[in-house]
Each structure stands twice: as structure tokens, then as C-alpha cells.
Amino acid sequence: MLKRENFPEQRKYTTISTLSATTPSSLEKATDILMCLANGISSATEIAAYCNYSISTVHRLLQNLVELEWVVQDEMSHKYFLGSLVTKLASNALAAHRYLVLHALKEMSRISNLTEETVILGALDRLHYLKLHDIPSLHNLRIIEASDRFKGQYVGATAKVLLSQLADKELKTLLKHIKNEPLTPDSVIDSDTIWKQIQEIRQKGYAVSCGERIKGAMCISAPVRNYCCPLALYIVGPEDRLKPNLDSYIKAIIGSADLISEDIRGVFPVQGGIG
Numbered sequence: 001m002l003k004r005e006n007f008p009e010q011r012k013y014t015t016i017s018t019l020s021a022t023t024p025s026s027l028e029k030a031t032d033i034l035m036c037l038a039n040g041i042s043s044a045t046e047i048a049a050y051c052n053y054s055i056s057t058v059h060r061l062l063q064n065l066v067e068l069e070w071v072v073q074d075e076m077s078h079k080y081f082l083g084s085l086v087t088k089l090a091s092n093a094l095a096a097h098r099y100l101v102l103h104a105l106k107e108m109s110r111i112s113n114l115t116e117e118t119v120i121l122g123a124l125d126r127l128h129y130l131k132l133h134d135i136p137s138l139h140n141l142r143i144i145e146a147s148d149r150f151k152g153q154y155v156g157a158t159a160k161v162l163l164s165q166l167a168d169k170e171l172k173t174l175l176k177h178i179k180n181e182p183l184t185p186d187s188v189i190d191s192d193t194i195w196k197q198i199q200e201i202r203q204k205g206y207a208v209s210c211g212e213r214i215k216g217a218m219c220i221s222a223p224v225r226n227y228c229c230p231l232a233l234y235i236v237g238p239e240d241r242l243k244p245n246l247d248s249y250i251k252a253i254i255g256s257a258d259l260i261s262e263d264i265r266g267v268f269p270v271q272g273g274i275g
Contacts, residue, residue, distance in 0.1 A: 121133045
């Protein structure tokens with residue numbers, strides 16, 4: 001019989017059946033089935049083996065999920081895939097992260113009051129940057145961050161903090177294929193150099209960049225952990241305003257990122273880790 005070890009290419013996740021001390025409910029089993037589909041386990045036989053459920057139970061729940069548009073079945077291969085309802089629910093990416101934002105607001109406000117600079121919470125969602133929330137600088141002269149600012153360019157402190165949370169295999173593949181272009185004379189675009197900087201970020205727990213994306217701008221960024229995708233909490237502002245208090249701001253951003261990480265611990269399925 002197929003077992004979990006037969007799926008080495010899939011990232012391992014914990015199913016309800018391995019957590020529950022009692023027999024999982026139909027809703028819990030349906031959740032496991034959806035998780036299997038999200039991880040590329042798409043036949044009823046494979047799902048039954050992975051979750052240790054009977055094939056009849058899996059068939060019955062799959063048919064229920066098809067009727068509710070959570071799942072769709074391919075008529076040719078007879079395999080199952082996530083359906084249109086999942087797409088509809090996920091179409092508003094910001095709404096999907098609203099719980100996280102609510103739990104980050106207190107610390108973001110604290111950093112904003114301390115620095116008076118722009119404070120941003122950003123995510124790397126399917127290797128695309130997503131600005132989840134920002135508190136603008138209190139100064140008239142401020143650095144404006146566009147919501148789609150990466151546009152495939154992984155340059156600057158926040159980009160590297162987000163990349164540092166990817167598993168090594170995924171990170172190496174990405175660095176092979178990205179084609180960074182210098183946005184300023186200070187942009188670091190060499191993949192080997194970025195790899196070394198990412199290793200330093202993993203050790204120190206933060207990153208600082210000066211003028212890599214916008215000339216004269218400084219960014220101080222720290223990872224927020226325990227979430228389903230890479231997150232970064234960061235400050236961005238003119239270098240001449242941030243630099244005099246750099247050490248205290250680094251300490252503050254790390255502290256706030258750690259508090260948010262602890263606050264959301266155990267709430268979200270955690271992404272594949274480093275290594």
C-alpha cells in the first residue's frame with residue numbers, strides 16, 4: 001500500500017488524522033483532502049494512502065467537494081484538483097492576510113511612533129511581492145513604496161529578508177533564474193553576493209540597505225516568522241534621517257517582528273523552512 005514515504009517530492013505537512021486523539025470528523029477529513037490537492041497529491045488512491053483513510057471515504061468526500069465547487073475532477077485522468085471556489089476565496093489576496101495585519105498593527109504603530117518613518121508589512125506570495133499594510137511617514141518628505149515594487153527585481157534589504165526564509169533548494173533555483181537589473185548605482189544584483197548576504201541575514205535576523213532601490217533611501221527589515229509565506233516588517237525613509245539612530249531602530253524592528261511572530265504562532269500552517 002502507498003505510504004507517505006512514497007511522496008518524497010512533496011513538502012510534508014501534518015494531517016488531522018495524525019493530530020487527533022479521536023476519529024477525525026468528516027469536515028476534518030475533507031480538510032486533509034484539500035491539503036493533499038494543494039500539495040499535488042491528486043488521485044483518490046494517493047490521498048487515501050497519504051491520509052490513512054479508506055478509499056470509499058475519500059471517494060465520498062471528493063464527490064461532496066466537487067458538488068460544492070471546492071474540487072474539480074479531470075474527466076481524462078480522473079484526477080482531482082482544487083476548484084473554482086478556492087480561486088474565488090483566494091482572489092482577494094489582502095483579505096486573506098487580514099487576520100495577520102490585525103495582529104501586526106500594534107507593533108507597526110509602535111515602530112511608526114518611534115521612528116516617524118514609513119513602516120510596512122510585506123509578504124512573498126508565490127514569489128511575488130505583496131504589500132499587506134503600511135503606515136506612512138509623519139514627515140512631508142517621505143519615501144513612497146509602490147505596491148508592486150519588486151516587479152521581478154529582488155533588490156534591497158526587504159527582498160533579501162523575504163528570500164532568506166525560503167528553503168535552500170528553492171532559493172538556489174530562484175537565484176539561477178532571476179535577472180536583476182541595477183535600479184541605482186548601489187544595487188546589489190550578483191547572485192553569489194546575494195546568496196552570501198542572505199546567509200548573513202539568517203544569522204543576524206535583519207538586513208539594512210542604502211540606496212539599492214531608491215537613491216538616498218535606507219531600509220531596515222526583519223523577518224516575521226510562523227506564517228504560511230515569507231513576511232518582512234520594515235522601515236523605509238531617507239538615509240540621513242534613519243542613519244543617526246540605526247542601532248536603536250534595528251533593535252526595535254527585530255523586537256517587533258519577534259512579537260508578531262510569537263503572536264501568530266500556531267495559527268497558520270507554516271511554510272517549508274530553511275535547509
